[in-house]
Amino acid sequence: MDDKPGYGLIGLGTMGAALALNIAEKGYPIAVFNRTGSKTDEFIADAGDLTPRLTPAKTLEELVKAIQAPRTIILMVPAGAPVDQQIKALAPLLEQGDLIIDAGNANFANTERRTEEAAGQLYDFMGIGVSGGEEGARHGPSIMVGGQQEHWDRVGEMLQAISAKYEGTPCAALMGSGGAGHFVKMVHNGIEYADMQMIAESYALMRDGLDLGTDRIAAIFETWNEGRLASYLIEISGKVARATDPISGGPILDEIRDTAGQKGTGRWTAIEAQQLGVPVPVIEAAVAARNLSSRIDERKKGAETFGAMPKALPEGSVDPDLLERALIAGKILCYAQGFQMLAQAAKQYSWDLPMSTIARIWREGCIIRSDMLNDMATALETAPDGNLIFAEPFTGLLRENEQALRDVVLAATGAGIAVPALASGLWWFDLMRTPRTPANMIQGQRDFFGAHGYERLDGKDAPHGPWGSAAG
Numbered sequence: 001m002d003d004k005p006g007y008g009l010i011g012l013g014t015m016g017a018a019l020a021l022n023i024a025e026k027g028y029p030i031a032v033f034n035r036t037g038s039k040t041d042e043f044i045a046d047a048g049d050l051t052p053r054l055t056p057a058k059t060l061e062e063l064v065k066a067i068q069a070p071r072t073i074i075l076m077v078p079a080g081a082p083v084d085q086q087i088k089a090l091a092p093l094l095e096q097g098d099l100i101i102d103a104g105n106a107n108f109a110n111t112e113r114r115t116e117e118a119a120g121q122l123y124d125f126m127g128i129g130v131s132g133g134e135e136g137a138r139h140g141p142s143i144m145v146g147g148q149q150e151h152w153d154r155v156g157e158m159l160q161a162i163s164a165k166y167e168g169t170p171c172a173a174l175m176g177s178g179g180a181g182h183f184v185k186m187v188h189n190g191i192e193y194a195d196m197q198m199i200a201e202s203y204a205l206m207r208d209g210l211d212l213g214t215d216r217i218a219a220i221f222e223t224w225n226e227g228r229l230a231s232y233l234i235e236i237s238g239k240v241a242r243a244t245d246p247i248s249g250g251p252i253l254d255e256i257r258d259t260a261g262q263k264g265t266g267r268w269t270a271i272e273a274q275q276l277g278v279p280v281p282v283i284e285a286a287v288a289a290r291n292l293s294s295r296i297d298e299r300k301k302g303a304e305t306f307g308a309m310p311k312a313l314p315e316g317s318v319d320p321d322l323l324e325r326a327l328i329a330g331k332i333l334c335y336a337q338g339f340q341m342l343a344q345a346a347k348q349y350s351w352d353l354p355m356s357t358i359a360r361i362w363r364e365g366c367i368i369r370s371d372m373l374n375d376m377a378t379a380l381e382t383a384p385d386g387n388l389i390f391a392e393p394f395t396g397l398l399r400e401n402e403q404a405l406r407d408v409v410l411a412a413t414g415a416g417i418a419v420p421a422l423a424s425g426l427w428w429f430d431l432m433r434t435p436r437t438p439a440n441m442i443q444g445q446r447d448f449f450g451a452h453g454y455e456r457l458d459g460k461d462a463p464h465g466p467w468g469s470a471a472g
């Protein structure tokens, strides 16, 4: 019997190293390669008890030889051109039946292209979205798998073994063919941006509007983490608020520059939503707010020119309980938009996206993991086109908490505390329940200047016009 490993992994950066150790720990021997060989040596030296399950390789040829055919080789290299370069270098060394898995944060369109390119080659290709940061990669991420059923049959067991478990259920599943896994991961990240932004807005309301100190804010996040909002992001927000700066001895939050970084996955979600024609304003607002946060000089100039915002909230207008309820409503609206985007993409790309399963595999391991996703998984079995607002318990929760969201947005607007994500959730919700929007005016304008035509409410024929007499 051949005792070579069946798996290989390329790219021993933080995430790659953690994933390789996770795979080895779950009983799957694996060969590893990194472009800088010293990193491979360090990785092996630090692997402890897992060393016997790890085979270091110093060249790609060595890596391929070290793996038992048919090989499964996982790429953990930076998204974009490095993935194409790696595939190009690897392809001539592979044999019929070998499988390349891109487990980085690839743009789903690239995964679609790479899947097509593989069709004319000996190797097979699949793209999987992995969420959970370093800790998740090492001890159990959420894994959104793209590929054919035969690929899932081949690697699904291993992926489920290394994934997070929610009450024993693995957080890894097949999403659909080609770029489906990376698409779902992209939407996960869009929601991640929106969740983070809404939490940051509630922090602004507490810090600037209510003048609360970081310890008090931390305590409020800790309380929220015991209720409906219980989630990883609320939990870590409490921890971030609690942390002390070793240099000043004060709260670390007070020392961190307010310019949010981004690698682009949230932006991709907003762009793709526009392409699909699905409104996801909470996600778009979160991306825009990150962009604006980076324009620090312009913000300073704005404050000098027009007077600095924000002001304190009027006494008694907002309290932590109201804020918690507003955030519950905002979160539901944000997820409703994200799941609608997934439903639309399924139609557009002919994917059979398993909506409930997506919520299920997000319950553990990933960055947006939360208790609410458990109810969402059930609700998505009946929610029309992924629109959670029409499924219980979310319809009821929105009825209960809508007014809190409205009160918070109103008070924040009055005090000049920008709450773009919460406000975007609210306007989307208001439009979602407006039987007659002002779009009749837009149709009139379009027909006036461009003879684009319009439909009449009474169903009668509508030749364009009558603008001649109106303009007349």
Ligand code: 6PG
Pocket (backbone or CB within 6 Å): 105, 130, 131, 132, 133, 189, 192, 261, 262, 263, 264, 265, 266, 366, 367
């Ligand atoms: C995850 C994260 C991870 C990373 C993103 C977002 O699911 O584990 O989403 O993929 O944090 O790349 O990073 P940015 O905020 O830099 O865009």
